[in-house]
Amino acid sequence: MSVRPVATIRRSAHLGRWLATLGTLLADVPSVAAGEWDVVLFGSLDAGAATFVSAGAKVAPGGATRDGFVLLAGVGAGQRHERGVCACARLPAVSSLSRSTALGAAVVGYQWFHDWGVAALFVGPEGSVEVLSGSAGSLALPPRWGLRLHGEIWARPSDETLLQATVILGSSREDAWGRLAWGYRLWDAYLGPEASLYADRTAYRKWNFGLHATDFALGRFGLRASAGVQFETDQRPSPYLALAVWTTL
Structure with a gap:
């Protein structure tokens, strides 16, 4: 059997x-079909004596407006002028240099929503490539890889005010960037002062002090516009303009 x-x-x-x-x-x-996954596309432009442009995406499997894990990925490129010893010359000498940078990062983290606002913390790999250019020629520096730590807070102390803080630390370029802004709700946007600081391993420093208009709408896009004065190491103060745009798919 x-x-x-x-x-x-x-x-x-x-x-x-x-x-x-x-x-x-x-x-x-x-599930994506159920519409519970949110994807936010974003881009930014900082235009001044030092210029930087970036673009990326934020993916929230549980929804962008609730507690949960979030994936953040982006790329960027920038250029600035500085004084230093150019190794691209036959006889190294102190001269005016242009530093061009391309970078990318993919970080994963968690966001917490509260009655007062939202806080988020991310960590993940990053990479960067830099090119130094001077009167004697150009020099491409080796690619650098490292770890990025990204934290941000969007708080509403009252129904009419906004407090925003962001800190980004990277080991590939041994750099740090932070921004602090406060705004009062007027004409469908938060208007107020902002300040930011960038520093890296080359002893370069950049401070921005200005005014911003945040969270005003243009069709399906949300925007933030800023203008003010930029202070750089070994450079004269100069004006800057900044624009950030985002939209949800």
């Missing part, structure tokens, strides 16, 4: 129960 049919029936029963359990578990996972 063969027992294969009985074994087959038993395996089928076990498989059926396993599939039913798997289906129950998957029913609790957010």
